[in-house]
Amino acid sequence: MAYKDPERGRAYGREWMKRNPEKAREAMRRWRARNPELNRVRDREYRRAAHARRGAEIAAIKKAWLDAHPEVRRAKDQGYRARKRAAPGSFTGAEWRALVEQYAGACGYCGAKGPLDADHRIPLSRGGDNTIGNIIPACHSCNVRKHRMTEQEFRARIASERSDDLKS
Numbered sequence: 001m002a003y004k005d006p007e008r009g010r011a012y013g014r015e016w017m018k019r020n021p022e023k024a025r026e027a028m029r030r031w032r033a034r035n036p037e038l039n040r041v042r043d044r045e046y047r048r049a050a051h052a053r054r055g056a057e058i059a060a061i062k063k064a065w066l067d068a069h070p071e072v073r074r075a076k077d078q079g080y081r082a083r084k085r086a087a088p089g090s091f092t093g094a095e096w097r098a099l100v101e102q103y104a105g106a107c108g109y110c111g112a113k114g115p116l117d118a119d120h121r122i123p124l125s126r127g128g129d130n131t132i133g134n135i136i137p138a139c140h141s142c143n144v145r146k147h148r149m150t151e152q153e154f155r156a157r158i159a160s161e162r163s164d165d166l167k168s
């Protein structure tokens, strides 16, 4: 069935699939069997897009919630600053610059170049301190994603995401 208007064609397709769910599933299965490569690539792209979408959605929901509750955001910021003040140890600007140089100016987790945050390998909230030994340069994205994970936990997370990608 050919349509001049592709949208009408698609609408017809959707209707047909609704009326013939069994046949639609069977056709999909045959199509997959005929196109294993294409199918794998599509699956991977789909999963990757879904993953990114989920991350962005969660970040947006969190941000909207914090925007609607400024007192919580203030308390969180204050809590972080208080923990930072209370945590033992500190590092100098020179120590930080030497550390960044040691990492060739790249994120210690993903290798991205660009602005780097001082990330606590063991988060302050989990008993880490402010000494340079507990600091690693991290890009903003890794820093945010790591959040309350330790360096070890975050590296395990990154590794499992990579192996998911390789499997597909």
Ligand SMILES: [Zn+2]
Pocket (backbone or CB within 6 Å): 107, 108, 109, 110, 111, 112, 138, 139, 140, 141, 142, 143
């Ligand atoms: Zn990174």
